[in-house]
Amino acid sequence: MILSKEQIEESNKEYSKNHKKKYECISDGITNLDEVIKKLIDFQIAIPSWALGTGGTRFGRFPGGGEPRSLEEKIEDIGLLHALTRSADAISLHIPWDIPSNAEKIKSLAKENGLHFDAMNSNTFQDQPEQKLSYKFGSLQHVDKAVRKQAIEHNIDVIKHGIALGSKSLTVWLSDGSSFPGQLNFRKAFQNTLESLQEIYSALPHDWKMFVEYKAFEPNFYSMTVGDWGQSLLYTSKLGNKAFTLVDLGHHLSNANIEQIVALLLMEGKLGGFHFNDSKYGDDDLTVGSIKPYQLFLIFNELVEGMDAKKMNHATDLAWMIDASHNVKDPLEDLLQSLEAIKIAYAKALLVDRKKLVEAQNNNDVVTAQEILQDAFRTDVRALVAEARLRAGATLNPIAVYRNEKVRQQLIKERGSKTMATGL
Numbered sequence: 444m445i446l447s448k449e450q451i452e453e454s455n456k457e458y459s460k461n462h463k464k465k466y467e468c469i470s471d472g473i474t475n476l477d478e479v480i481k482k483l484i485d486f487q488i489a490i491p492s493w494a495l496g497t498g499g500t501r502f503g504r505f506p507g508g509g510e511p512r513s514l515e516e517k518i519e520d521i522g523l524l525h526a527l528t529r530s531a532d533a534i535s536l537h538i539p540w541d542i543p544s545n546a547e548k549i550k551s552l553a554k555e556n557g558l559h560f561d562a563m564n565s566n567t568f569q570d571q572p573e574q575k576l577s578y579k580f581g582s583l584q585h586v587d588k589a590v591r592k593q594a595i596e597h598n599i600d601v602i603k604h605g606i607a608l609g610s611k612s613l614t615v616w617l618s619d620g621s622s623f624p625g626q627l628n629f630r631k632a633f634q635n636t637l638e639s640l641q642e643i644y645s646a647l648p649h650d651w652k653m654f655v656e657y658k659a660f661e662p663n664f665y666s667m668t669v670g671d672w673g674q675s676l677l678y679t680s681k682l683g684n685k686a687f688t689l690v691d692l693g694h695h696l697s698n699a700n701i702e703q704i705v706a707l708l709l710m711e712g713k714l715g716g717f718h719f720n721d722s723k724y725g726d727d728d729l730t731v732g733s734i735k736p737y738q739l740f741l742i743f744n745e746l747v748e749g750m751d752a753k754k755m756n757h758a759t760d761l762a763w764m765i766d767a768s769h770n771v772k773d774p775l776e777d778l779l780q781s782l783e784a785i786k787i788a789y790a791k792a793l794l795v796d797r798k799k800l801v802e803a804q805n806n807n808d809v810v811t812a813q814e815i816l817q818d819a820f821r822t823d824v825r826a827l828v829a830e831a832r833l834r835a836g837a838t839l840n841p842i843a844v845y846r847n848e849k850v851r852q853q854l855i856k857e858r859g860s861k862t863m864a865t866g867l
């Protein structure tokens with residue numbers, strides 16, 4: 444299913460009067476308005492191929508119908524999200540779930556939908572049917588060299604698929620670790636992992652990046668071999684200047700100060716990218732901004748400050764992706780909500796009065812410093828985000844249009860009510 448330019452334009456008529464009023468109201472007080480709008484238009488977020496089906500928990504999965512049955516249909520779904528928002532111009536693939544049978548064809552289909560291929564994701568956290576050796580006790584850290592070799596070769600294979608699609612990065616997330624004390628020699632596990640990563644790193648094309656994602660716990664519950672940003676930073680520092688740490692918001696111990704982690708990784712030039720989601724307890728993979736919007740804003744505040752300090756391009760110098768999966772919503776509606784939450788947090792961070800904040804910090808004026816941040820956070824920026832969408836040729840009201848156009852019903856008609864997204 445495709446949403447045409449005419450459908451989008453037509454849909455905006457209904458909301459434009461109301462929008463204009465709200466936009467005029469907020470734009471009044473913003474001195475660098477055009478710059479803010481431009482940054483919002485430029486800021487694009489990649490969608491992972493696994494977010495398009497209804498996720499689940501270990502207890503069950505409740506597919507909602509019309510889920511994409513193939514890589515082609517996943518691209519089509521992200522094309523819909525992009526048509527509605529002009530904010531999701533890339534797809535992140537998971538190998539082996541999304542191996543294209545014809546890379547050129549897939550590439551041109553993505554292009555037709557205005558999309559390109561973001562980071563490629565390898566998978567050594569589960570065994571595949573044809574696989575010779577098991578990852579039950581780890582992959583890149585495994586005590587058996589043959590298992591490590593198999594996992595290394597898989598990652599190199601993922602790079603090759605990525606090259607064929609025009610991707611420029613590999614994300615490695617390892618479930619490696621141990622579930623019981625004594626199971627693992629931490630030092631040996633680290634060294635094995637490092638050596639394995641080095642072999643993968645040496646297979647990277649010169650213009651590629653490698654992201655090493657960390658996670659505090661799960662599926663291993665005693666130790667994770669890339670358990671936190673310190674461990675990831677150790678690996679990426681040892682690997683070289685194409686290796687970066689990737690922050691997934693749900694991969695920390697509760698109450699971790701993620702904004703501080705972000706600030707320091709940026710300072711070191713080692714922040715590679717982001718996986719957005721939200722959580723109440725652990726790696727809950729809930730919709731971005733649904734639980735802790737202030738934290739999300741504070742993270743963006745550090746991102747904007749840190750990127751500006753290094754004269755980085757907000758839109759292109761880091762990899763932005765949603766990594767969420769829920770089991771009670773229409774996945775496309777959920778992604779629309781996440782995209783909106785990210786843009787809102789980013790817009791608020793752009794409104795922070797940096798000059799005054801530095802002044803307040805230098806004067807130890809704690810109250811003013813807090814007021815400056817909260818002033819930006821409490822500003823209703825939805826009309827700014829909507830204006831950016833409008834100027835980019837998208838909808839003023841993505842979820843309403845999605846529902847009015849009966850997108851899900853049409854997808855169910857096309858694909859059936861009992862489909863299940865591949866890979867889930």
Ligand SMILES: [Mn+2]
Pocket residue numbers: 616656691718766
């Ligand atoms: Mn992730």
